[in-house]
Amino acid sequence: MASNRNDPAKFMAPLYMNHLEGRMVRLRNKKDSTEILFIGDLSANLEYWWGLIRALNDFGSVTAPDLPGIGGMTSFYKIGKRPSLDNFADYLSSFVKMSYRNRRIVIVGVGFGFAVVTRMLAKNPDIAARVNLLISLGGYADHEDFISRHHSAYAYQLLGNLFSMRIPAAILKSTVYNRNLLRHKYLHHISLPNSSSAKKVLAENEVQRWLSSDLRTFGAVVSQLTKFSNCQHHIPLNVTHVSLSKKELNQNHIDQHLRIIFDDVVMLHQIKKNVYSLKKDKRSAGAFLPPELKQQLRAV
Helix, strand or coil: CCCHHHCHHHHEEEEEECCEEEEEEEECCCCCCCEEEEECCCCCCCCCCHHHHHHHHCCCEEEEECCCCCCCCCCHHHHCCCCCHHHHHHHHHHHHHHHHCCCCEEEEEECHHHHHHHHHHHHCHHHHCCEEEEEEECCCCEHHHECCCHHHHHHHHHHHHHHCCHHHHHHHHHCCCCHHHHHHHHHHHCCCCCCCHHHHHHHHHHHHHHHCCCHHHHHHHHHHHCCCECCCCCEEEEEEEEECCCCCECHHHHHHHHHHHEEEEEEEECCCCCHHHCCCCHHHHHCCCCHHHHHHHHHC
């Protein structure tokens, strides 16, 4: 059974939600009744998060759905909607209500996934009331959490809007975001010896995660992140935030904004700084769960 768990395909199931088609993972834990909902970041498929999903599986049964336009799932554009944060939140609330009904859950959100979770909880107090533990892995709550100058934020907004359009997205996909160029980029970006087989595997994982997602959705989300905020509503929950050493995020701002939204915040730091180890390997991904967080998960 242990060897079978190295293959995420054995635990994939089709997901049909609101006329959208994607996939979901369901990993059971027969010894622990805790239910864990995992929501990944932007531009990454479920295979990309497999190691982290397996690490969380030690603490309960893990369910991880695709988000629309991310990881290969049908995008909102296919059903005449824009990939707005509110639409992502409504999709996720439908999934939670369908999958868990009145059961209590633990929610883990990574990056943009945590922003979606936060908006969903703000819009659905009945779901928030059933959350035993809320975890942010490199999440953010407001556009001011990103470290950027005014002109660069404007550029991201402009480019995001541009590539959310069908024709510019098609041109981008056929030029910059083709497999060979992406592989070349990551082979030079990953800080491992050139001869390392692990470097080639990690680079291929990075390539696959970009190719699996909808570029129009990515562009629209990037544009929204330059001006979004989840600070308008208070959510009566505590949150544990794990910073992932991303230089583009201001952890002090994140702390301040999370304290506006939630009752209390526990700030933790990951053990490893190399985000490229967050892949299929359970042992490497487990380093992104600090000992204090593991204690919280055991105590649920």
